[in-house]
Each structure stands twice: as C-alpha cells, then as structure tokens.
Amino acid sequence: GESVGLHLPTLSVQEGDNSIINCAYSNSASDYFIWYKQESGKGPQFIIDIRSNMDKRQGQRVTVLLNKTVKHLSLQIAATQPGDSAVYFCAENSGTSYDKVIFGPGTSLSVIP
Amino acid sequence: GAVVSQHPSWVICKSGTSVKIECRSLDFQATTMFWYRQFPKQSLMLMATSNEGSKATYEQGVEKDKFLINHASLTLSTLTVTSAHPEDSSFYICSAIPGTANEKLFFGSGTQLSVL
Numbered sequence: 001g002e003s004v005g006l007h008l009p010t011l012s013v014q015e016g017d018n019s020i021i022n023c024a025y026s027n028s029a030s031d032y033f034i035w036y037k038q039e040s041g042k043g044p045q046f047i048i049d050i051r052s053n054m055d056k057r058q059g060q061r062v063t064v065l066l067n068k069t070v071k072h073l074s075l076q077i078a079a080t081q082p083g084d085s086a087v088y089f090c091a092e093n094s095g096t097s098y099d100k101v102i103f104g105p106g107t108s109l110s111v112i113p
Numbered sequence: 114g115a116v117v118s119q120h121p122s123w124v125i126c127k128s129g130t131s132v133k134i135e136c137r138s139l140d141f142q143a144t145t146m147f148w149y150r151q152f153p154k155q156s157l158m159l160m161a162t163s164n165e166g167s168k169a170t171y172e173q174g175v176e177k178d179k180f181l182i183n184h185a186s187l188t189l190s191t192l193t194v195t196s197a198h199p200e201d202s203s204f205y206i207c208s209a210i211p212g213t214a215n216e217k218l219f220f221g222s223g224t225q226l227s228v229l
Contacts, residue, residue, distance in 0.1 A: 008154045008155070034217075034218075036220075041204075041223070041225070042222055042223060043117075043119070043206050043208075043220035043221050043222045043223045044157065044206070044220045045220070046217055046218070046219070049217065089156060089157070100147070100159070100162060101147070101159075101208075101218055102159060103149075103156045103157040103158075103159075104156065105155075105156050106155075106156050
C-alpha cells in the first residue's frame with residue numbers, strides 16, 4: 001500500500017502561541033489537499049482543505065497555505081489550545097481520483113499549558 | 114456532517130482466526146469506501162478501495178486473499194482479516210464519501226485489532 005514516512009515528527013508549543021505544521025507532498029498532479037487531526041485511538045477528523053487553484057484558505061483559527069512551486073503545504077493554528085494537541089496529517093488526492101486520498105507522515109502537536 | 118460508523122472499536126483474537134470489521138455510512142449512501150491501516154506512531158496507509166457491487170481495488174503489496182473486502186450495499190463495507198497473525202495487529206480505519214461530487218472523506222472511529 002501507499003504510505004509516506006515511518007516516524008512522527010513532533011512540535012511543542014506554548015498555549016496561546018501560534019502553531020505552524022509543515023508538509024511536503026509528493027505528487028505534482030495532486031490538485032486537492034486536506035489537513036486532518038487525529039486524536040489518540042480515533043479516526044482522522046477533517047480540519048480544512050484547499051484546491052490547487054488557491055494558495056491560501058482560512059477557517060476558524062486555522063489557515064492552510066499551499067506552495068505548488070515547491071510542493072509544500074502548511075497548517076497554521078492561531079492561539080493554540082490544549083485541545084489542539086493531536087497528530088496532524090496532510091493528505092493529497094491521488095491525482096487520478098478525487099476520492100483516493102494519500103496521507104503524509106503526520107506531525108504530533110503537543111500544547112504546553 | 115456525515116457520519117461513518119465502524120464496528121467493533123477493538124477486538125482481540127487468537128492467531129489463525131478471522132475477524133470481520135464493519136464500516137457503515139449512517140446518513141448517506143457511499144458507492145466508494147476506503148480501508149486504511151495504521152501502525153503506532155505512523156501514518157495511515159491506504160489498503161484498498163471498496164466499490165459497491167464490484168470487486169475491491171487493492172493497493173500494491175496488500176494481499177487481497179488476506180484482507181477480504183465486501184461492499185454489498187450502499188451503506189456497508191466489511192473488511193475480513195483472514196487467518197490473522199500477530200503482525201496483522203494494527204488500527205484499521207474506514208472512510209467514505211457522501212455522494213459522488215464531494216471530495217471530503219469522512220472517517221470511522223477505527224478498529225484496534227490485537228492478534229495473540
């Protein structure tokens with residue numbers, strides 16, 4: 001099966017600070033990208049998505065930035081809260097189908113109260 | 114939002130037995146569902162695409178005779194791990210898409226399989 005990466009990088013931030021989680025995607029044909037949050041023992045939860053015809057999209061306390069030139073995606077979380085502690089995955093559609101989504105390696109975010 | 118229910122949430126079985134995991138779309142119909150597996154501290158790995166009324170499409174390296182997928186209705190897909198071994202112990206997650214034009218995947222809560 002397809003997978004990217006074997007180990008989770010970690011990011012620790014102070015409560016109230018902004019968090020930036022980065023992701024490099026692999027497929028230049030991908031045109032739809034999603035960020036998911038996964039808490040321990042649970043399935044991924046949709047956070048925000050972006051199409052390749054955009055370079056920025058904002059949600060509630062979250063912003064996704066897309067740089068297609070260098071195939072880079074980032075998730076910014078404003079005023080990080082303890083409830084934001086989780087593993088965050090970027091995901092891209094397969095390039096052949098919108099439905100088939102491939103996950104990146106993930107980043108573990110730990111918020112320090 | 115759309116709800117995907119997965120059952121059981123955890124299962125312990127003996128080596129050599131088979132285990133069936135169910136994935137249901139509760140408030141929408143899903144012609145396509147996806148099965149992932151996830152090892153501790155790793156990412157989700159796509160195993161197969163489950164298509165209602167037809168054979169599943171397996172990713173490279175995934176044994177189709179080991180991981181049997183049945184998608185007999187628009188709201189239910191099942192994954193059966195046959196002759197389970199300890200190395201099959203993992204977190205299995207399903208996902209589904211409401212309708213045919215919505216790219217957003219909704220995920221089940223996952224099934225933790227432990228094979229003794």
